[in-house]
Amino acid sequence: MPYRSTAAVLEMKERVCALHAELLRWGLVTWTSGNVSGRVPGTDLIVIKPSGVSYDDLTPELMVVTDLEGKVLEGDLAPSSDAESHNEVYQRMPEVGGVVHTHSPYATAWAARAEPIPCVLTAMADEFGGEIPLGPFALIGSDAIGKGIVETLRGHRSPAVIMQNHGVFTIGKDPKAAVKAAVMAEDVARTVHISRQLGEPVPIPQADIDRLYDRYQNVYGQQPAPKEQ
Numbered sequence: 001m002p003y004r005s006t007a008a009v010l011e012m013k014e015r016v017c018a019l020h021a022e023l024l025r026w027g028l029v030t031w032t033s034g035n036v037s038g039r040v041p042g043t044d045l046i047v048i049k050p051s052g053v054s055y056d057d058l059t060p061e062l063m064v065v066t067d068l069e070g071k072v073l074e075g076d077l078a079p080s081s082d083a084e085s086h087n088e089v090y091q092r093m094p095e096v097g098g099v100v101h102t103h104s105p106y107a108t109a110w111a112a113r114a115e116p117i118p119c120v121l122t123a124m125a126d127e128f129g130g131e132i133p134l135g136p137f138a139l140i141g142s143d144a145i146g147k148g149i150v151e152t153l154r155g156h157r158s159p160a161v162i163m164q165n166h167g168v169f170t171i172g173k174d175p176k177a178a179v180k181a182a183v184m185a186e187d188v189a190r191t192v193h194i195s196r197q198l199g200e201p202v203p204i205p206q207a208d209i210d211r212l213y214d215r216y217q218n219v220y221g222q223q224p225a226p227k228e229q
């Protein structure tokens with residue numbers, strides 16, 4: 001069927017565009033080094049940042065729509081140079097609705113040392129369900145990055161992976177959830193880095209990590225009011 005833009009595509013272009021401001025707001029990006037993408041719900045359409053456009057100049061109209069193979073269906077500019085990695089994730093993890101990539105400084109410092117971030121904070125147990133894992137070294141411009149992300153995150157609780165010598169990729173049920181994971185990953189990367197300066201951070205026992213993760217994922221936050229009988 002030939003591609004036709006829909007209200008859902010337009011809405012995703014607006015959401016993905018607006019979320020790039022969050023990368024700036026939380027100090028996750030320098031120049032044009034980070035990107036957000038989103039899957040239009042119920043479709044194989046991906047909305048992603050155009051390559052090389054500064055965040056201040058982004059508008060919903062400039063967002064690029066591609067299929068899962070990266071073929072551009074809508075947009076005048078080339079998609080982000082990381083689009084192939086995003087697409088690999090969307091192809092192989094159908095539950096994923098949003099992907100974020102940044103070189104946020106503290107998390108990337110862990111990447112430079114090829115070290116996963118150990119689970120030493122309750123906030124990490126809540127959000128990541130354990131350590132933030134390390135993915136393999138992979139050259140840009142092939143499908144190796146995407147494969148490394150999928151192989152590391154599949155079956156893992158963490159929505160974030162630190163790719164060796166590179167930076168952070170996060171996934172979520174939608175692009176906002178992936179951006180939240182990127183913000184939280186940088187936050188805990190910084191705190192654990194600081195704690196390392198003066199000693200060895202104390203690990204949280206696995207049973208407590210499991211309890212914290214379960215509570216945060218299933219109980220925490222606003223719950224719908226119980227229905228009247």
Ligand SMILES: [Zn+2]
Binds near residue numbers: 033101166
């Ligand atoms: Zn990168």
